Amino acid sequence: MASLKDMRVQIASVKATQKITKAMQMVAAAKLKRAQDAAENARPYAKRMAEVIANLARGVSGDAAPKLLAGTGSTQNHLVVVATADRGLAGGFNSSIVRAAREHIRGLIAEGKTVRILTVGRKGLDQLKRQYADQIVGSFELAKTLNLDVAQPIADAIFTAFDNGQADVVTLYYSQFRSVISQVPTPKQLIPAEIEATTEETSGGAVYEYEPSEEEILETLLPRNLTVQILASLLENNAGFYAAQMSAMDNATRNAGEMIKAMNLKYNRKRQAQITTELIEIIAGAEAI
Numbered sequence: 482m483a484s485l486k487d488m489r490v491q492i493a494s495v496k497a498t499q500k501i502t503k504a505m506q507m508v509a510a511a512k513l514k515r516a517q518d519a520a521e522n523a524r525p526y527a528k529r530m531a532e533v534i535a536n537l538a539r540g541v542s543g544d545a546a547p548k549l550l551a552g553t554g555s556t557q558n559h560l561v562v563v564a565t566a567d568r569g570l571a572g573g574f575n576s577s578i579v580r581a582a583r584e585h586i587r588g589l590i591a592e593g594k595t596v597r598i599l600t601v602g603r604k605g606l607d608q609l610k611r612q613y614a615d616q617i618v619g620s621f622e623l624a625k626t627l628n629l630d631v632a633q634p635i636a637d638a639i640f641t642a643f644d645n646g647q648a649d650v651v652t653l654y655y656s657q658f659r660s661v662i663s664q665v666p667t668p669k670q671l672i673p674a675e676i677e678a679t680t681e682e683t684s685g686g687a688v689y690e691y692e693p694s695e696e697e698i699l700e701t702l703l704p705r706n707l708t709v710q711i712l713a714s715l716l717e718n719n720a721g722f723y724a725a726q727m728s729a730m731d732n733a734t735r736n737a738g739e740m741i742k743a744m745n746l747k748y749n750r751k752r753q754a755q756i757t758t759e760l761i762e763i764i765a766g767a768e769a770i
Contacts, residue, residue: 552673664721
């Protein structure tokens, strides 16, 4: 059984851990506000670009359609891009993204497809390389500041795989930020580009004539759109990570507080029992004299 000294050391250790988790919770809360603002500010731009591409795509068909829009005509080679965080201590945030991607990869392999994996974030790489080390063709770590300079190398790696015939279909897995308590692992098909259906209301009811042609504009716009979609997904991931970390550290802080209460109660009982035993020994010795 642990001595009183050992129990005091344990209580002090848990208190120190509680201070750390509380500090991490406050830091995550402060960073969450900036990350959430960045993710929400990126949504209108990404959405509007998708609408412009959808409007352009309506006038393009057949062999004239760019490869990024039409695809290669095959679905044999798949590139799965898994975006997680570089750090942990965020509950099941990283694991949920990897789990969704792993299920997709497992299904593709069962269908006889060729699967290659590109990871963004150290945590995704650490988890996937245990099972799919041979399929991982590249990995990226995240910078402190997320911008187009961070997303562009990832987009370039995807372009290279597509141009070399190593990827017919490219799917990105990330976590969509909905609220502080809700981050949803989400797949997004990057190639062939998914075109959302447009209505007269979303397009403003206007009919445009383009110069140069729709095909030429799409050839320029589709690569830029891919980079924008990757950046928007990374920003969503970043906000989701800090939300998950804040919640995880809040739970850890409360659990540490409950543990300290239980350990203090146990310590006081043991100390009282020891004092009572010493008093009994003193009284018994006095009576023996």
